[in-house]
Structure formats: structure tokens, C-alpha cells
Amino acid sequence: MKSIYKKIAMIVAMISVVAMGLSVIKPVSAATVTPVVSNLKAQANGQKVTFSFDWDLTGKSVKEGDTFTIDAPEGVNITEVAAQSLQANGAEVATITMTNKKITFTFKKAIESMNQNVKGGYSYKAEWDNTPGNPGNKTATSRVGSESVIITRPDGPGVFEAVLNKYNKTGDFVSKQFKLDVSENYAWMNVGDDYYLTTWFIRVNGDAKKQAITNPVVSDKIKAPAVDYSKITFKPAANHAANEFFVGTYLKPSFTLRKGGQVVASGWDFWKHVKFDADGNGFTVNLSDVSDVFKKASSDELIVEYQTLIPKTTIRVDNDATLTADEIKTPLKDPAFWNNTELNFWVTGDKTVTVQKEWVGDSESSRKDITVQLLANGQKLEGMTKTLTKASGWSAEFSKLPGIKDGKPIVYSVEETNTPDGYTSKVEPINDSNVIKVVNTSNKPATTTTTTTTTSTTTTTSTTTKEPT
Incomplete structure (x- = not known):
């Protein structure tokens, strides 16, 4: 019986020691990090808004468990984030959780191996709250870090409100191939592993507001990185070299013009009328040069569609459209951007x-x-x-x-x-x-200096020479 009590006492003592040990361990508390935010933009599509921004944690030590958050503006609900797991160089560096009012980035251990010059780009989607009892505000201010952008609630649900709208197929819809026409042997153009083809639209007289216009002139300005055509291949062989199909990032054969849902011109029949900027970062086209149908006033929907070659490491591309016509003397402008949803999260861990x-x-x-x-x-x-x-x-x-x-x-x-x-x-x-x-x-041996004293003794020898007798 005594041995049982001894064992119980030993166990209690061990538990006490462990408890004491745990009590002196100080947990590392997570910190709220405040990145430098730039390039905050909001792209509206009726009741829906896509926000995007760049952030920078340069000079800040980011540890496992650290967080930063984004709050939804009043009257707006967060509906979708670009990713829930953020990857960099094959490692998960953060997880993302969201409610309809908040996004939380929680960094993981891997971020500690790249805690210098940590930068990123991110996007998320939101929608105006139209449920009964919502704030009903006409405008809202979205804040990310120290940056802010004002958004305006549209009158109608989910429609394009302006005469001019610039937009794109999102990063979820990218292509690696483009099929050429009969003049190029119906060859498939393959852009290679390092590039995407992205699709853009310039839309006039869309869902809601319409205006009868004559002689419409459409311009485009894109901010895209330089491209290398050397990796582009064709199957079967095309009749021209890859660079001859492009002006800058623009793929010329992809240009298509529609009026009232019908194709007016495409490929060479369209882009031969397009005047590209000398630097390859924009174009202008008078649609009346393409077809006489645009010389008469019409409120039919018009769509200019084209594709661009974008390096797959690109995070974001800004692209703006401008419209003038006989009835529109002050140019209408509409900005757009493309986000690379394949990257989701971009980090340089220098x-x-x-x-x-x-x-x-x-x-x-x-x-x-x-x-x-x-x-x-x-x-x-x-x-x-x-x-x-x-x-x-x-x-x-x-x-x-x-x-x-x-x-x-x-x-x-x-x-x-x-x-x-x-x-x-x-x-x-x-x-x-x-x-x-x-x-x-x-590993040199220590040097000892020894002084030796030498005593010199001088001996004098006398020699006596006897005289001969």
C-alpha cells in the first residue's frame, strides 16, 4: 500500500514540475502588422465591386501568427477573396479567412525565411448590401492600410451604367493558344509556358444607358510589361514569324468588331484600320474607317474585342479605354485592370x-x-x-x-x-x-624570449726569449 502512495506522490510531483515548467514559458504573442498599401483600385460592375491593391512589409519583421486585416466599408459585403492559401516559391506563407465584413491574413512559419522586402498584390470582391435595413448609403469609402477609395452605389442591379465600359475576362480565363486563319494555314499559335493570352472588351451602349452616336472613335492605353516572342511556336507552320503577329503586347489577328451582336470585321479586315502607338502600348481606331454602318447614328451595342500577350509572372495589368463621337466631344474614359488569379499572392522574399x-x-x-x-x-x-x-x-x-x-x-x-x-x-x-x-x-606556438648573458675572459700570455750564449 505504501508503494502505491509513493507512486501517486511521484506522479503528482512530476505533474507539478511540468506545470511549473509550462508556467514560465512565455508564449510569443502575434502582432498586427501594418503594410504600406499602394495602387488601391475599385472596379465596379453594377452592384459588384472588385478591389485590388499592392502592399509592402519592407523593413518589418513578420513572424508566424502575425496578421493584418481589411474591413468592408459600410453598406458593402465581402463576397470572395482571391485565395485562401497564399503560396510563394512552393510554400504556404499565409492563410486567409473572411466574413462578409472582414478579411484576415494570418502569416505562417515560412514567412520568417523571407522577412525582408516582403511585398504582395491581392484582390477581393464585394457587393452592395441591398437587404432590407441595410445602411442605404449612396457612397462608401473602402480603406486598406492608409489608402482609401470611394465607390458609388448604382441605381440598377448589376448593370453597366455608362455608355462606355472597359473590362476583361478575369485571370481565371486565360489561354495558351490562338488559332490563325486560312492565310496562315489555320496554324495554332502556342505562346509557351511563360506567357498567357488575356482577352479584353471595349463595350459601347451596353446594358443600361445608351446614346445614339455617329463616327465613334475608340482608343486604348495599356500598361503591360515587355514581351519576348522567341518562345512562340506554330503547328503547323505559319507563313510569318511570331513578332509579325504582334504590336507590343497586342495580338493583331485577335481583333474583332461587333455591332448589335453581329461581327462587322475581324482579323486583318479590322486591324488594318487600327493605328497603334509607336511604343506599342496603345491604339486608336475610327470605326467608320472599318465600315460605313458607323457613319449613321445608332444606339446599337458595339464591342471591340482583342487579346494581349502577358508574362505569367505579371500580377496586374491596367488598361483604359476612351470614346469620342460626333455627339461626344468630351472624351468618355473607363479604366480597367486584369489580375493574375493564378498567382493569387505575390511575394519576393529577399x-x-x-x-x-x-x-x-x-x-x-x-x-x-x-x-x-x-x-x-x-x-x-x-x-x-x-x-x-x-x-x-x-x-x-x-x-x-x-x-x-x-x-x-x-x-x-x-x-x-x-x-x-x-x-x-x-x-x-x-x-x-x-x-x-x-x-x-x-595555432602558432607561443613565442618565449630568452636573454643569454655571455662573459668574456681575456688571457694574456707572456713569452720570454733567452739570448743565445
């Missing part, structure tokens, strides 16, 4: 690794310049060497390094390439501050 030299057991005069080679996961990185000198404070930095590869943090280390004679070198593992310490210890 990492800086600092190498510090420590000398042990020597004199300063014995120290020599040291060169170190950077390694990633044990593999030498070509051209990544630094020389540490007295003038540099025996320190150097490797910057703009990726933090993650194949979903796992990259482990950086260095090798010393020219350890001085008489020293042993030890490289310590990289620490939480991304510092690698290289310790050089002198």
Missing part, C-alpha cells in the same frame, strides 16, 4: 545573409584578408564570394537571396577559401538573425 569574422589568439598584425564562398543547402553558388578585410570591419553581406526552395527554407552557409597559414577556421551555423560567424584561431 533575404540578406551577413558573414562576420572573429579572430582568436593572435595579434592584429598577423591577420590577412579572407574570402568566403556562399553555399545554399550545401551547394556552392556560382560567383557568390565576398572578401572580408580590416577596412570592412571583417564583415560582408550577401543580399537579395531567396528564402525558400521547393517549399522548404534554404539553409545558407559559407566556406573560407584562403585560411591563412597558422590558423584553423571554424564556420558556425547561420543564426536567427541570418548571421554566419567564421572564427579563425591562431
